[in-house]
Amino acid sequence: MMNFFPFRLLLTFCFALMIQFNNSAQPLRVAVAANAQDVIKKLQVDFKKKTGITIEVIIGSSGKLTAQIMNGAPYDVFLSADTEFPAKLYAAGFGSEKPKIYALGSLIICGNTKGDIKNWQKLITSPQTTKLAIANPKTAPYGKAAKESLEFYKLKDWVEKKLVYGESISQVNTYIQTGVVNVGFTTEAFLYENSDKSKLKWTRVDTKTYSALTQSVILLKHPKGNQLAQATKFYDYLSSASARKIITANGYHLPKQN
Structure with missing residues (x-):
């Protein structure tokens, strides 16, 4: 055998x-x-x-x-x-x-808007801003930072009906790029990713208004x-x-x- x-x-x-x-x-x-x-x-x-x-x-x-x-x-x-x-x-x-x-990282507010982005607190409460993008604060740290800043300026309730939530900051960036929203809170790094920055206005959000x-x-x-x-x-x-x-x-x- x-x-x-x-x-x-x-x-x-x-x-x-x-x-x-x-x-x-x-x-x-x-x-x-x-x-x-x-x-x-x-x-x-x-x-x-x-x-x-x-x-x-x-x-x-x-x-x-x-x-x-x-x-x-x-x-x-x-x-x-x-x-x-x-x-x-x-x-x-x-x-x-x-x-x-x-x-x-650092938080910015950005979008294709005709308004004064430097005075973004006034801009987002004005009638010309109908949609404002923010990442889900529960799962996205940049969304949490944006929520903190809105609460710091006591604007959260003012803009609640305008908020468009993204699953992640990537989805928020898509909303901004495609014009689904007037403006949105995102990362400064987005400006380096976006090849067509000329159409977008942006400004940094004061770091004192959100957690690092x-x-x-x-x-x-x-x-x-x-x-x-x-x-x-x-x-x-x-x-x-x-x-x-x-x-x-x-x-x-x-x-x-x-």
Whole structure:
């Protein structure tokens, strides 16, 4: 009777090699808040050039991505538009180390309007502004910041009927670009993403009127082995001179380095 043991052993060895190959070939899964969807494309290219590691980007609102991670989504790194959601993940045991701030954002109000955008508080309460876009404050940090600013100026009730909510800041940007709304609250980085800025008027919202938009990154516990090494490389890369240069060139400010 033929002994199939060596053949079985060979098959097991080949199968193990295939699994290892598939794991190593799997792209790094990076969940990214919608406000950073443009800058992540540039970071993605630069990181691959430097390391050879491919990144698969998943875009969404910070709140929705956090919910997905807590429900088992197999992401390796998460770039949020705030510190609150990553801190929540870390406290719940989903992070391998404390989150760190990688960029500082700023809120603007922007749109294709004939009104005086500099005096935006008066503009949004005037009859000429019929629709005002804002991201969902519950899931999008830039939406939360916009709500805080409206409340600071005691304008929330005045404009409630005019508000058009976007699922994420990306949807708000679409509303602004397509003229669905007169004006909208968005990130300053939007100005760097939009190729046709000439039609848009914009102004910064006073930073004293909303909580700081400190954008954090967290290394998640999901990756193992080679995937963990790659995730750690990207996590560390965000603090590199090369990454910081790309971040500042796309409408963000930088946190102080220790």
